[in-house]
Amino acid sequence: MSWLRLRDCSPFLLTVLLLGTLTSGCRKAEPPAPVSASGHLRVVSLAPSITEIVCAVGAGDQLVGRSSACDYPPEVVRRVPVVGDFGVPSLERLLDVHPDLVLYAAMADDTFARRLERAELRNAQVRCTRLDEIPTAIRLVGILLHHEGRAKALAVDLERAFAETRAKALPPGKRPSCLVIIWHDPITAAGRNSFLADLVTLAGGKNIGDEIDRDYFQVSGEWVQARDPDFILCFVMAGKTPVRDILTRQPGWERLKAVRTGHVYADFDNNIMLRPGPRVLEALAILKQSLAGQPPAPPPSVAAP
Amino acid sequence: MKPAAPVPRQTHQTRMFWLVLGLTPVLLGLCVLMGAAGIGLPDWTTQPVILRLRLTRVLAGFLIGAALSCAGVVLQAILRNPLAEPYVLGVSSGAGLGAAVAILTGFSALGAFSVPLSSFVLAVLTLLTVYRLAGPGGSRPSVFGLILSGVMVSSVCSSLLMFLVSVAPIEGMHSVIWWTLGNLEVTSEALLAVGGGLSAAGCLAIWALSPELNAITLGHDMAHHLGVRVKVIVAVALGLATLITAASVAVAGLIGFVGLLVPHVMRTLVGPDHRRLVPAAALGGGAFLAVCDAVARTALNVEIPVGVVTALIGGPFFLFLLHRRRKAGGLE
Numbered sequence: 323m324s325w326l327r328l329r330d331c332s333p334f335l336l337t338v339l340l341l342g343t344l345t346s347g348c349r350k351a352e353p354p355a356p357v358s359a360s361g362h363l364r365v366v367s368l369a370p371s372i373t374e375i376v377c378a379v380g381a382g383d384q385l386v387g388r389s390s391a392c393d394y395p396p397e398v399v400r401r402v403p404v405v406g407d408f409g410v411p412s413l414e415r416l417l418d419v420h421p422d423l424v425l426y427a428a429m430a431d432d433t434f435a436r437r438l439e440r441a442e443l444r445n446a447q448v449r450c451t452r453l454d455e456i457p458t459a460i461r462l463v464g465i466l467l468h469h470e471g472r473a474k475a476l477a478v479d480l481e482r483a484f485a486e487t488r489a490k491a492l493p494p495g496k497r498p499s500c501l502v503i504i505w506h507d508p509i510t511a512a513g514r515n516s517f518l519a520d521l522v523t524l525a526g527g528k529n530i531g532d533e534i535d536r537d538y539f540q541v542s543g544e545w546v547q548a549r550d551p552d553f554i555l556c557f558v559m560a561g562k563t564p565v566r567d568i569l570t571r572q573p574g575w576e577r578l579k580a581v582r583t584g585h586v587y588a589d590f591d592n593n594i595m596l597r598p599g600p601r602v603l604e605a606l607a608i609l610k611q612s613l614a615g616q617p618p619a620p621p622p623s624v625a626a627p
Numbered sequence: 628m629k630p631a632a633p634v635p636r637q638t639h640q641t642r643m644f645w646l647v648l649g650l651t652p653v654l655l656g657l658c659v660l661m662g663a664a665g666i667g668l669p670d671w672t673t674q675p676v677i678l679r680l681r682l683t684r685v686l687a688g689f690l691i692g693a694a695l696s697c698a699g700v701v702l703q704a705i706l707r708n709p710l711a712e713p714y715v716l717g718v719s720s721g722a723g724l725g726a727a728v729a730i731l732t733g734f735s736a737l738g739a740f741s742v743p744l745s746s747f748v749l750a751v752l753t754l755l756t757v758y759r760l761a762g763p764g765g766s767r768p769s770v771f772g773l774i775l776s777g778v779m780v781s782s783v784c785s786s787l788l789m790f791l792v793s794v795a796p797i798e799g800m801h802s803v804i805w806w807t808l809g810n811l812e813v814t815s816e817a818l819l820a821v822g823g824g825l826s827a828a829g830c831l832a833i834w835a836l837s838p839e840l841n842a843i844t845l846g847h848d849m850a851h852h853l854g855v856r857v858k859v860i861v862a863v864a865l866g867l868a869t870l871i872t873a874a875s876v877a878v879a880g881l882i883g884f885v886g887l888l889v890p891h892v893m894r895t896l897v898g899p900d901h902r903r904l905v906p907a908a909a910l911g912g913g914a915f916l917a918v919c920d921a922v923a924r925t926a927l928n929v930e931i932p933v934g935v936v937t938a939l940i941g942g943p944f945f946l947f948l949l950h951r952r953r954k955a956g957g958l959e
Contacts, residue, residue, distance in 0.1 A: 508802070534928055540930040542663050542930050543812060544684075544924070548664030573680065573814070
């Protein structure tokens with residue numbers, strides 16, 4: 323009998339719930355206190371690296387929308403509404419925040435730019451997937467958002483730091499060889515055309531995946547055995563998965579040089595390491611430290627949104 | 628069959644059987660020479676790990692190929708349907724669902740056995756459901772009912788799998804998709820020992836059932852009149868086929884075409900007698916999968932999922948076979 327009554331009242335419950343979400347949705351969709359009061363552009367960033375660049379050039383207060391993956395800097399992103407997932411924005415939520423300019427890096431759906439144009443949304447692609455694209459991307463964002471001065475200074479700083487690091491680098495023959503892993507099942511390594519390969523090379527390592535003309539590729543145990551790297555660096559975005567244990571448990575891996583010498587590192591803060599943005603020098607420093615034999619400090623803010 | 632020439636055909640089939648028997652070790656040996664570290668035999672003293680990895684991989688290919696192929700023979704005999712294959716009763720989608728659940732819930736991180744165990748359990752559950760649906764009220768399931776409920780349960784499982792994949796984080800999705808394409812890189816030798824041992828035992832048991840299988844291919848009624856306990860044999864054979872399919876799926880993911888293609892090829896080579904067909908299919912299936920895997924690990928400089936290779940080689944070959952048979956005038 324009681325379940326019947328419960329069923330009777332469930333449409334009511336449903337309506338209440340629905341109304342609740344609708345009204346809260348409306349409240350969220352209302353422009354949260356017009357941040358662009360001074361006639362600044364209202365900007366949406368659809369990639370975490372672009373969000374970081376926008377903030378680094380001093381235009382954080384112009385952000386009116388972001389992807390769910392944008393999590394830095396926390397004090398800025400906290401008040402910026404989410405308009406979709408990384409690479410998969412929702413056009414409706416995007417229109418809801420009335421942006422003047424939509425910045426994106428790469429889209430899961432290639433026709434998205436066209437759909438933006440049809441909706442009369444000004445948009446620009448900021449290519450920022452490789453190390454050397456970062457200064458260019460920073461300059462571009464600076465120009466688009468009228469923050470050229472700060473952007474240029476930042477870009478020049480980065481370029482100078484890259485050049486200095488390269489000048490001091492070891493000759494190719496003396497560099498420690500590294501296997502760079504981004505996923506453990508199947509084991510997926512970084513190839514020549516990846517940001518991580520750029521970063522490892524700049525930090526003074528030799529990425530063994532460089533022989534493969536790709537960004538990322540699957541490797542077999544045999545491939546790893548034949549190259550026997552000095553370091554195994556794991557940048558796996560999978561929360562609490564014990565990647566290090568999973569990898570060292572693979573058949574025969576206990577005989578690898580990196581495993582025997584304890585040079586398997588997995589505790590990187592991947593929001594810094596995997597993001598081609600203004601914090602690249604931080605990533606570089608962490609990586610250099612690792613290649614000197616010091617394990618990286620575990621990320622301090624795992625619980626951060 | 629032409630009544631005029633039974634003897635030469637018989638000898639031809641015997642010769643073919645010995646050819647399969649002799650060629651299999653040669654092919655397996657060649658597979659050991661091929662790998663990501665280069666073509667050639669890895670040195671036992673300097674590269675023991677590489678040699679061991681390669682031997683494990685060839686062994687895994689052989690055992691799983693043999694199991695899938697034997698399962699195909701059994702299912703084609705019992706369901707008397709040339710399109711029957713190890714996955715026809717929903718084992719693959721059940722196992723796929725199990726693996727996806729394990730990967731996406733993080734259960735897979737607990738050890739090398741968690742994904743196989745989960746896929747195995749769901750595969751067996753799926754078969755039980757199919758069997759139950761096909762023969763309501765404990766009656767003997769009809770061939771038609773088995774196939775129909777197999778397809779239905781299979782598509783329900785596939786939709787659930789698609790649902791899980793669609794809500795999964797992108798990385799987890801990658802793992803699931805890779806798993807559904809099949810891979811013989813065994814993550815644990817203990818797993819191969821259990822899964823491969825189970826498969827080998829199942830193949831031998833199926834071989835022991837050969838005379839009964841021969842009778843059943845004549846039709847269930849005919850077999851009954853020949854003194855075969857059809858109900859028991861069908862249940863045992865289906866159980867064995869599912870068991871070895873589920874075991875191989877648990878070890879290597881979903882590998883298509885072996886169980887469909889190899890039994891047909893072997894039937895044309897060594898004839899329909901199961902006493903000879905079962906061992907030939909086991910050897911042929913094992914060698915075929917080991918060769919496909921050798922191609923998968925050496926064709927490009929990166930790993931290709933072996934399921935893709937079996938389909939790419941198996942598909943056209945199957946069509947060629949069909950075409951030739953049609954030209955010869957006999958279409959099953």
